[in-house]
Amino acid sequence: MTYCLTAHVAGGLIFCSDSRTNAGTDNVSIYSKMHPFCWPGDRFLCLLSAGNLATTQGVVKRMQQDIDQDAATHLLNLASMAEAADYVGLINAEIQRNQANRDTANTNFEATFILGGQIGTETPATYMIYPQGNYIHESSDHPFLQLGEIKYGKPILDRVIRPELSLEAAARCALVSMNSTMRSNVTVGPPVELLIYRTDSLQAGRYLNLAEDDAFYRCIGERWSQGLLRALDDLPHFAWEIPNETACAPDE
Amino acid sequence: MTYCLTAHVAGGLIFCSDSRTNAGTDNVSIYSKMHPFCWPGDRFLCLLSAGNLATTQGVVKRMQQDIDQDAATHLLNLASMAEAADYVGLINAEIQRNQANRDTANTNFEATFILGGQIGTETPATYMIYPQGNYIHESSDHPFLQLGEIKYGKPILDRVIRPELSLEAAARCALVSMNSTMRSNVTVGPPVELLIYRTDSLQAGRYLNLAEDDAFYRCIGERWSQGLLRALDDLPHFAWEIPNETACAPDE
Numbered sequence: 001m002t003y004c005l006t007a008h009v010a011g012g013l014i015f016c017s018d019s020r021t022n023a024g025t026d027n028v029s030i031y032s033k034m035h036p037f038c039w040p041g042d043r044f045l046c047l048l049s050a051g052n053l054a055t056t057q058g059v060v061k062r063m064q065q066d067i068d069q070d071a072a073t074h075l076l077n078l079a080s081m082a083e084a085a086d087y088v089g090l091i092n093a094e095i096q097r098n099q100a101n102r103d104t105a106n107t108n109f110e111a112t113f114i115l116g117g118q119i120g121t122e123t124p125a126t127y128m129i130y131p132q133g134n135y136i137h138e139s140s141d142h143p144f145l146q147l148g149e150i151k152y153g154k155p156i157l158d159r160v161i162r163p164e165l166s167l168e169a170a171a172r173c174a175l176v177s178m179n180s181t182m183r184s185n186v187t188v189g190p191p192v193e194l195l196i197y198r199t200d201s202l203q204a205g206r207y208l209n210l211a212e213d214d215a216f217y218r219c220i221g222e223r224w225s226q227g228l229l230r231a232l233d234d235l236p237h238f239a240w241e242i243p244n245e246t247a248c249a250p251d252e
Numbered sequence: 253m254t255y256c257l258t259a260h261v262a263g264g265l266i267f268c269s270d271s272r273t274n275a276g277t278d279n280v281s282i283y284s285k286m287h288p289f290c291w292p293g294d295r296f297l298c299l300l301s302a303g304n305l306a307t308t309q310g311v312v313k314r315m316q317q318d319i320d321q322d323a324a325t326h327l328l329n330l331a332s333m334a335e336a337a338d339y340v341g342l343i344n345a346e347i348q349r350n351q352a353n354r355d356t357a358n359t360n361f362e363a364t365f366i367l368g369g370q371i372g373t374e375t376p377a378t379y380m381i382y383p384q385g386n387y388i389h390e391s392s393d394h395p396f397l398q399l400g401e402i403k404y405g406k407p408i409l410d411r412v413i414r415p416e417l418s419l420e421a422a423a424r425c426a427l428v429s430m431n432s433t434m435r436s437n438v439t440v441g442p443p444v445e446l447l448i449y450r451t452d453s454l455q456a457g458r459y460l461n462l463a464e465d466d467a468f469y470r471c472i473g474e475r476w477s478q479g480l481l482r483a484l485d486d487l488p489h490f491a492w493e494i495p496n497e498t499a500c501a502p503d504e
Contacts (some may be wrong), residue, residue, distance in 0.1 A: 151403030155432040159477050160484060172487045180407040206492070219488045225411050227486050231479025232412060235424045236471045240458070 001187045002148035004033055004048035005174055006116045006126045008138050011167035012198040013116050013124050015046050016174040018182065020189030021053055034193045035060050037075050038204045044197055045075055045084060045117030050147040055111040058095040059088065085115050085127035085135040093133030114145050124199055152184040153177035171196050172220065179221045192217060253439045254400035256285055256300035257426055258368045258378045260390055263419035264450040265368050265376050267298050268426040270434065272441030273305055286445045287312050289327050290456045296449055297327055297336060297369030302399040307363035310347040311340065337367050337379035337387040345385030366397050376451055404436040405429035423448050431473045444469060
């Protein structure tokens with residue numbers, strides 16, 4: 001499977017994705033699922049992809065082709081992130097339709113995307129684009145979006161990601177979310193890509209490619225495990241463990 | 253859905269379950285999914301249930317009926333936990349078959365169980381019993397089992413549950429795992445039942461029924477969230493945040 005996520009905080013946008021692809025239980029390979037598009041000083045967009053690899057590659061190729069051939073509509077001349085999401089949705093549906101027209105086996109060609117970025121002076125935005133070609137923007141209370149194997153990594157995002165969180169803290173949180181997912185699902189794998197976009201910078205932002213043996217990434221995983229054990233120690237004890245302690249005693 | 257889990261540590265067994273049932277998106281109710289059977293000084297067993305409610309109720313009723321009627325085989329005269337798991341598996345398959353024989357709509361009557369406990373001087377054991385009637389015992393490296401909505405609450409168990417963990421620490425871990433799941437899936441809900449069985453006690457063990465507004469349970473959730481934020485703060489910073497810090501710097 002895939003695991004990708006974005007977080008939208010006051011300081012900017014976080015993009016994080018894994019790189020493992022598989023066909024069934026083997027045929028494992030490495031493909032980037034992070035596709036940035038940047039025109040410094042004008043706009044920055046980044047597409048994260050999940051689903052049928054032929055579809056996702058087809059969509060990205062079409063977007064690049066529209067730019068190269070200066071088509072009537074492409075990422076450089078769209079006026080807003082919402083229009084960009086609509087454009088990607090249209091291409092997504094079309095590529096799937098084309099593949100289905102060739103197919104004789106009722107195959108699932110679906111792909112889902114997250115498109116995030118900033119165009120000019122508009123507020124940064126992130127959108128989830130569905131196989132059906134429609135799309136939603138992120139929640140203002142829980143300003144994150146996820147693709148693929150989302151459940152293992154969701155609780156930490158639910159508890160932590162808020163608009164007021166610092167950009168770097170949100171990035172660490174994304175790496176923890178990815179780490180928890182990779183520990184629990186072997187079809188999500190390294191390298192992990194991380195991109196940090198600062199609001200109004202209209203630049204490509206910081207980019208990290210973290211291989212399996214990357215010292216920083218391993219340090220994140222180890223320190224997080226240690227932090228969890230400390231958090232567990234700090235939990236209230238049961239009444240019978242400390243007979244004199246009355247705070248937080250369970251109603252047994 | 254349901255979320256139930258057991259943990260098997262050196263000191264004993266932890267059982268934890270939610271109590272929400274639903275038919276579709278409503279018709280929400282509260283049913284216990286924890287069914288203890290205890291003959292003090294001889295044996296203690298506890299069954300956790302998930303799946304079709306008519307099936308799970310049918311299985312528990314049959315087990316109780318076999319005891320009441322002193323059937324040839326019942327939980328009091330089985331010689332080992334493995335035999336007990338086999339017995340429950342047999343009943344599970346039979347109840348489903350009976351329901352299917354009445355059905356005309358290809359309904360899913362499946363139920364899955366975790367059976368844990370200790371019989372006499374045998375080592376305590378836990379078993380996952382599948383709808384097919386077969387069963388497995390827990391892993392010795394990751395000595396926990398889960399039913400139902402397992403993904404949200406799994407990462408903490410993967411990182412923390414080891415045979416050498418104290419019984420109470422394992423119980424706190426189970427409550428955290430349940431808390432994370434309930435925050436992320438509305439079909440898993442309170443009250444939360446927790447049962448702590450001490451190895452060789454052959455007694456019912458400590459039992460807690462934690463309602464939604466239980467002070468202890470809320471304290472667990474709040475302190476855990478605070479602990480996570482502290483753990484997040486303790487993660488290594490990116491190289492550009494602290495230019496002079498060389499430990500754990502990412503290979504950018």
